[in-house]
Amino acid sequence: MSAIVVLIAVSLVVAVGFLAAFLWSVRDGQFEDDYTPSVRVLFDDTVADEEGEKR
Amino acid sequence: MTLIATLKPETKIDTHTCYHCGQPADREFIAFQDHIFCCKGCQTVYDILSSSNLGQYYCLNENPGVNRKESTPAEYFGFLDDTNVRSKMIVFSDAKRTRVVLQIPLIHCSSCIWLLEALYKLHPGIIKSQINFLKREATIDFDENKISLRELVELLSKIGYEPEFNFASLNKKAVSNPMKAYYMKLGVSFFCFGNIMLASFPEYLGLDATLEASNHRLFGFLNLGLALPVLLFSAQDFFVSAWNGLKQRFLNIDVPIVLGILVMFFRSLYEILSQTGAGYFDTMASLVFLMLVGRMFQNKSYNRISFEHDFRSYFPISAMINIDGNWRSMPVSEVKTGDRLLIRNMELIPADSILVRGDANIDYSFVTGEQTPVRHENGAMIFAGGRQMGSSLEVEVVKPVSQSYLTQLWNSDIFKTKTSRDTTALANHISHYYFTPVILLISFMAMGYWMIFDPTRALSAFTSVLIITCPCALALSSPFTLGNIVRILGKHGFYLKNANVVELINQTDALVFDKTGTLTKPDAAHVEFIGEPFTEHENVLVKSLSRHSVHPLSRRVFDSLPQAELIETEDYSEKSGAGISGKADGHDIILGSEKFAAGTLEHRTEKGESCVFLSIDGKMRGYFSIRTAYRDGFSKLLHGLKSRYDMYLLSGDNESEKVNLLHYFREGDKMHFKQSPAAKLQFISELNSKGLRPMMIGDGLNDAGALQEAAVGVAISENINHFSPACDAILDARKFEKLDKFLMLSRYGVKVMQGSFLISFCYNIVGMYFAVQGTMSPLFAAVIMPVSSVTVILFTTLASNLAARRIGLHD
Structure with missing residues (x-):
């Protein structure tokens, strides 16, 4: 009996964790733009870029 | 080898294209740091970027820039x-x-x-x-x-x-994306649905008898806890929509859905609290989840295309106002009566004013539909909405911005009250007239029957009927079918505002076309010079002269002549209704009507043709034959459509094209010329009151009222990212000839939807058979409802794709 209660509690905590992550990503606007990031990731970082990052 | 030789001239030689914008740099190119530029503007941009170490801009794509010939001061x-x-x-x-x-x-x-x-x-x-x-x-x-x-x-x-x-972008409040809240609801319902299913497994597998009573209660309360967010948060939209429907005394599709959800929740609550059963929380959560997925299909819109541009988007937001002798750029809202404004070439006049200085050549096509610009003398009244073509003007404002004629016109009620089209959707229609009354009747009959024969089963039978008939599959049919149709149409260049437009298109029985810019190409015309070909010198003379005029025919002549180094002209004069004349390089040039240019009237103008005659030094040189260029495939398209629809033409122009179009519109009285925007709107209203459901196909702001008033407003656009007036659908101008296929696919889509309604009714009847007996188990409900939904989704998606393929709109 206690084993199943613990397991359910653990599984719910994990699931709630994923739900929270999802809700967070929605609020953060990750689903607003599903095209630009796919282009952005292909840009090369130049040396000048890194300097800019440090600034 | 010969193949290569013939192919070679076609490959682009990049010494003649601008390194920045990719446009041909023929005559006045600028060479700078091993690259060729078409103008100073492009070269400046290159200079800025390369000196800031941003040269990679040019490596990612060839000629990525935007032409800078016309830059904003x-x-x-x-x-x-x-x-x-x-x-x-x-x-x-x-x-x-x-x-x-x-x-x-x-x-x-x-x-x-x-x-x-x-x-x-x-x-x-x-x-x-x-x-x-x-x-x-x-x-x-x-x-x-x-x-x-x-x-x-x-x-x-x-x-x-x-x-x-523009005016609209300034006044919009930062609205959070409605999809955000929507995704959250979807996520929560998915989470709850999954976990409720998990906790219901013992019951599905028949293990509940072996479970201890305490575990049984634990699972029950766990499910109750997980069902609450679904009911209170995820299902919100359905409650709101059902409530709105009830307020209008209309039983839309969400009314039986909400009824089903509520009955499921309270019956399950009772079963769990009284320890008499496991409840229907799993069915409820899966239902809400599936229907939210359906909503996603229905609401999926093209966020890069705006369908909501109203007239204010066309309005300038700033004006050059003279303050103490200096010109200052100020927001239009600051413009007061008595202010002096500077109106530049191609700028809209923001308020009714009096012309103080300058050559006013006002294009009122936004207001009246007429394309030919109107000349005004100093002291004349200029109305808001006109666009200056030519040199700068100085005007004095006589009426505040908000009271101008244009604002009054567009403030008419049509633009304020967006008529609720809920009641026209087929699913809602079925729900109101058939579905909801019938299921209520059956559930009460079942209850009445069991009251007499076995009162213990009465409540169970009553609630079971409402649960099993909860029209999940019915509610999913339309978003999935129509959503898929919208997706296919969008791929082929016909962008619908939302899924309901498909149904509206299906109901249309009249097509109303605008002419200029809709049937015809906006900037192209067939211009042909009849007579001895020009020498290069003559070309320069004529082009230099025609440059001064803003009359549409002169513009066409100017555009048709090859590029040339233009020269100064003297004694330029323009006679309205006749033509233009002037002196260039010592030659007298006259361009205009036959009477004006040659003094005779011998030429017989063919139908649908405008002629501009040319005389140089008093000698007749020939004439330009200008024909309106219709869109590709327009003839075939209109022939195909006229057998199925009532066709009308509304044009702001004069009747010169009437003969050409006559046989597409059958009778002359279906074609109306010289229509102002207000008259177009009026015409559509008349069609509406005759009981027709017109579709208006137009392009400019002068069609905006008609597009709104029509059952379906389709804006045709050369570039879908540029804005078009508020409308229900945007048609990519290059896909104009496919319009009949698009209309046909919408019709098939509605047929597919009707078919899927039938399927979901069949499931409902089977479910009802068990429900009225009061013997329906929660497991049965948990299986049949998702299965029916999935069947419907599969059917609609496959059938609508098949329909598209048959019409020739491949995926």
Whole structure:
């Protein structure tokens, strides 16, 4: 009996964790733009870029 | 070998194209650092970028730039210094950081993204910039102590990415994306649905008898806890929609859905509290989840295309006002009666005014539909909405912006009350007239029957019927079918505002076409010179003369002549209704009607043709034959459509094209010329009151009223990212000839939807058979409801794809 209660509690905590992550990503606007990031990731970082990052 | 030789001339030789914008740089090219540029503007941009170490811009794509031949003068952005405008533009601001979101329609490739996200290298005041490519939007964080908003915009304009400002963009409040709340509801319902299923497993597998009573209760309360967010949060929209329907005394599809959800919840609550059963929480959660998925299909819209542009989007937001002898750029809202305004070429007149100085050549096509510009003398009244063509004007404002004629016209009720089209949707129609009354009747009959024979089963039978008939599959049919149709149409260049438009298209029985810009190409005409071919010198003479006129025919002649080095002309004069004349390089040139140019009337003008005669030094040289260029495939399209629809033509132009179009519109009285925007609107209203459901197909702001008033308004657009007037659908101009296929696919779509309604009814009847007996188990409900939904989804998707293939619109 206690084993199943613990397991359910653990599984719910994990699931709630994923739900929270999802809700967070929605609020953060990750689903607003599903095209630009796919282009952005292909840009090369130049040396000048890194300097800019440090600034 | 010969093949290669013939292919070679076609390959682009890049010494003749501008390194920045890719346009041909024939005559006045500029060579700079081993590259060729078509104009000073492009070269400047290259210079700025290469000196800031941003040369990679040119490596990502070939000729990524935007042509800079016509750049906006810097003082144009003066209105951004105004604190009022600034506060409306800025999203958020603190001591170190100010955020602004700018619309930049010129974003078109990955180079643009790269450059605009590297803005911080161009100016130390820019902290960060992020591009949303689909929305053509830049979110820029900057430090206002180092760079002002105006300077930022000027910098963008200088590198070729001029943000777009208009009245509407200034007055819009930053609205959070409605999809955000929607995704959250979807996520929560999915989470709850999954976990309720998990906790219901013992019961599905028949293990519940072996479970201890305490575990049994634990699972019950767990399910109850998980069902609450579904009921209170995820299902919100259904409650709101059902309530709105009830308020209008209309039983839309959400009414039986909400009824089913509520009955399921309370019956389950009772079963769990009384320990008499496991409840229907699993069915409820899966139902809400599936229907939210359906909503997603229905609401999925093209966020890069706006369907909501009203007339204010066309309005300028700033004006050059004379304050104490200096011209200053101010927001239009600051314009007061008595102000002196400077109106430049191609600018709209923001308020009714009196002309003080300048050659007024006003194009009133926004107001009256007539394309030929009107000349005004000093002291004449100029109305708001006119567009100046030619040199700058000075005008004095006599009426405030809000009271002008144009604003009054567009403030008519049509633009305010968007008629609720809920009741026309087929699913809602079925729900109101058949479905909801029938299921209520059956559930009460079942209850009545068991009251007499076995009262213990009465409540169970009553609730079971409401649960099993909860029209999940029915409610999913339309979003999935129509959503799929919208997707297929969008792929082929016909963008619908939402899924309901498919049904509206299916109901249309009359097509109303605008002529200019809709049936015809906006900027093209067949111009042919009949007579001895020009020498190069004559070409220069005629082109130089025709440059001065803004009459549409002169523009056509000018555009048709090959590029040339233009020369000065003297004694230029324009006689309205006749033509233009002038002296160039010692030659007398006359361009105009036959009577004006040659003094005779011998030529017989063919139908659908306009002629511009040319005489040089009193000698007749020949004439330009100008024919309107219709869109490709227009003849076939109209022939195909006229057998199925009532066809009308509304044109702002004169009747010169009437003969050409006559046999497409059958009778002359179906064609109306010289229609003002108000008259077009009136005409559509008359069709509506005759009981017809017209579809209006137009392009410009002068069609905006008619597009709104029509059952379906279709705006035709050369570039879908540029804005079109408010409408229900946007048609890519290049896909114009496929319009009949698009209409046909919409019709098939509605048929498919009707078929899927039948399937879901069958499931309902089977379920009802068990429900009325009061013997339905929760497991049965948990299986049949998702299965019916999935069947319907599969059927609609496959059938609508098949229909598209048959019509010839391949995926």
